[in-house]
Amino acid sequence: MARLIVVSNRVPLPDKDGSPPPGGMAIALNAALKRQDGLWIGWSGEVKPEEKEDEPPRLSVREAGGITYALTDLAQKDLDEYYNGFANRVLWPIFHCRVDLAEYARHEMSGYYRVNRLFADLLMPLLQEDDVIWVHDYHLIPLAEELRKRGCRNRIGFFLHIPWPPADILFTVPIYDTLLRGLSSYDLVGFHTDYDLSNFAECLRREGCGDLLEGGYCRAYGRVFRCGVFPISIDTAEFETLAEQSASDKALRMTYRRIEGYDVAIGVDRLDYSKGIDQRVEAFRRFLHANAHRVGKTLLLQITPKSRTEVPEYMAMQKDIAELTGRVNGELGTIDWMPVHYINQSLERRELAGLYRMARVGLVTPLRDGMNLVAKEYVAAQHPQDPGVLILSRFAGAARELDGAILVNPYDPEAVANAIERALVMPLDARVERWNAMMTRLREHDVYRWCDEFLSGLRQA
Numbered sequence: 001m002a003r004l005i006v007v008s009n010r011v012p013l014p015d016k017d018g019s020p021p022p023g024g025m026a027i028a029l030n031a032a033l034k035r036q037d038g039l040w041i042g043w044s045g046e047v048k049p050e051e052k053e054d055e056p057p058r059l060s061v062r063e064a065g066g067i068t069y070a071l072t073d074l075a076q077k078d079l080d081e082y083y084n085g086f087a088n089r090v091l092w093p094i095f096h097c098r099v100d101l102a103e104y105a106r107h108e109m110s111g112y113y114r115v116n117r118l119f120a121d122l123l124m125p126l127l128q129e130d131d132v133i134w135v136h137d138y139h140l141i142p143l144a145e146e147l148r149k150r151g152c153r154n155r156i157g158f159f160l161h162i163p164w165p166p167a168d169i170l171f172t173v174p175i176y177d178t179l180l181r182g183l184s185s186y187d188l189v190g191f192h193t194d195y196d197l198s199n200f201a202e203c204l205r206r207e208g209c210g211d212l213l214e215g216g217y218c219r220a221y222g223r224v225f226r227c228g229v230f231p232i233s234i235d236t237a238e239f240e241t242l243a244e245q246s247a248s249d250k251a252l253r254m255t256y257r258r259i260e261g262y263d264v265a266i267g268v269d270r271l272d273y274s275k276g277i278d279q280r281v282e283a284f285r286r287f288l289h290a291n292a293h294r295v296g297k298t299l300l301l302q303i304t305p306k307s308r309t310e311v312p313e314y315m316a317m318q319k320d321i322a323e324l325t326g327r328v329n330g331e332l333g334t335i336d337w338m339p340v341h342y343i344n345q346s347l348e349r350r351e352l353a354g355l356y357r358m359a360r361v362g363l364v365t366p367l368r369d370g371m372n373l374v375a376k377e378y379v380a381a382q383h384p385q386d387p388g389v390l391i392l393s394r395f396a397g398a399a400r401e402l403d404g405a406i407l408v409n410p411y412d413p414e415a416v417a418n419a420i421e422r423a424l425v426m427p428l429d430a431r432v433e434r435w436n437a438m439m440t441r442l443r444e445h446d447v448y449r450w451c452d453e454f455l456s457g458l459r460q461a
């Protein structure tokens with residue numbers, strides 16, 4: 001079997017005993033890499049020491065759990081321009097339709113291309129003739145083009161983990177055509193949803209440089225390549241087991257005994273403006289105003305680990321959300337009850353699974369999201385005989401699959417407030433019916449299927 005090479009900005013390294021770190025994608029890719037004698041290449045997560053900045057970039061190679069990892073440190077300038085700059089201050093906001101937050105700077109765009117060239121230079125000498133390469137996400141759009149320039153003829157696939165925006169939004173990126181052309185160097189380009197794929201096709205059509213063809217192919221910039229929809233998922237069976245175990249875990253129950261007995265609505269998101277956290281807190285405030293009988297009995301548990309802390313928009317958000325939750329707690333809280341429990345730390349999956357299971361409502365209300373795995377995890381963690389209700393933004397990729405959720409518009413706080421009340425009063429038979437519909441989907445379409453379908457699509461490309 002041909003060797004599989006995965007390339008991504010962040011590389012989830014296995015722990016000391018060789019098992020993959022938590023996270024469905026890491027587990028699925030680890031399994032695929034083991035089967036195919038694989039190599040995972042990317043950023044080490046470390047900044048290159050200043051005194052070594054003039055040394056040529058190199059990969060540090062290590063073996064763990066049957067997989068080879070080849071990692072490179074990045075210089076502070078590279079990190080600032082490529083990751084904190086163009087990737088997370090231009091591509092991320094624009095692909096999430098936040099043109100107002102995009103800060104385009106030419107030197108950062110050059111840094112983005114420089115780091116992509118660096119990845120191509122590092123990868124080329126490692127390649128064997130029939131290796132299959134799978135590139136992940138918006139950090140590395142130009143990588144295939146750079147590899148092709150260096151003579152690479154291998155199959156190369158690309159999967160975009162974030163949404164693809166409508167044409168008028170994409171065209172606000174000054175170099176949008178270079179990005180589109182970059183994607184045409186891949187053999188397979190994968191998106192989470194049919195909406196993303198049709199936005200991509202519309203961009204090509206509007207530019208007059210390509211279109212979708214029959215049978216999942218696309219012609220653009222003189223090249224024909226495959227395009228498809230591959231919704232990422234979770235390790236459903238693993239999450240079900242985790243949630244079941246956590247329900248009987250005494251130590252874990254002790255840690256959340258303070259919120260037992262309340263009707264809990266749970267939100268779990270990186271601290272990111274795309275997740276709609278402030279709109280959600282506001283919706284919860286309105287829900288309490290509109291339903292006086294819920295005051296003192298219901299609470300919002302918002303778990304929000306910090307993210308991309310060096311990007312100014314993220315720094316500002318940290319302060320804004322903390323102030324907002326403080327205001328709501330000040331306005332409505334009492335000595336023995338706090339409406340919003342805001343936790344600015346990352347929790348382990350085991351803990352999350354237990355909390356999802358005890359929460360009567362899963363509040364997943366991003367303003368825009370590629371997929372949103374939290375929505376799927378919340379569903380998988382529920383008790384089959386007494387499941388909670390998922391409230392899901394229609395702008396999350398997951399909404400294309402989870403039709404048993406109450407779908408909401410996160411920009412409409414009153415609608416979200418009404419949905420919370422509707423979820424809390426929903427009769428058991430309706431909750432079970434909705435949950436069964438979603439679980440059937442999640443059991444059939446887990447993260448292993450996502451991985452297999454993408455790789456078999458790439459082999460056929």
Ligand SMILES: O=P(O)(O)OC[C@H]1O[C@H](O[C@H]2O[C@H](CO)[C@@H](O)[C@H](O)[C@H]2O)[C@H](O)[C@@H](O)[C@@H]1O
Binds near residue numbers: 010025137307372
């Ligand atoms: O690496 P970071 O900058 O710390 O960010 C974490 C990851 O965030 C994004 O996740 C996306 O991928 C999920 C799985 O496909 C999807 O469910 C979610 O909707 C996306 O936002 C990002 O795309 C990853 O590259 C980051 O590693």
Ligand SMILES: O=c1ccn([C@@H]2O[C@H](COP(=O)(O)OP(=O)(O)O)[C@@H](O)[C@H]2O)c(=O)[nH]1
Binds near residue numbers: 024345347348
């Ligand atoms: O404290 C936390 C918060 C989140 N997560 C995990 O982070 C992932 C978030 O993925 P999602 O697709 O929802 O959003 P992203 O952060 O990738 O945009 C999920 O698997 C969560 O279980 C976690 O392990 N601990």
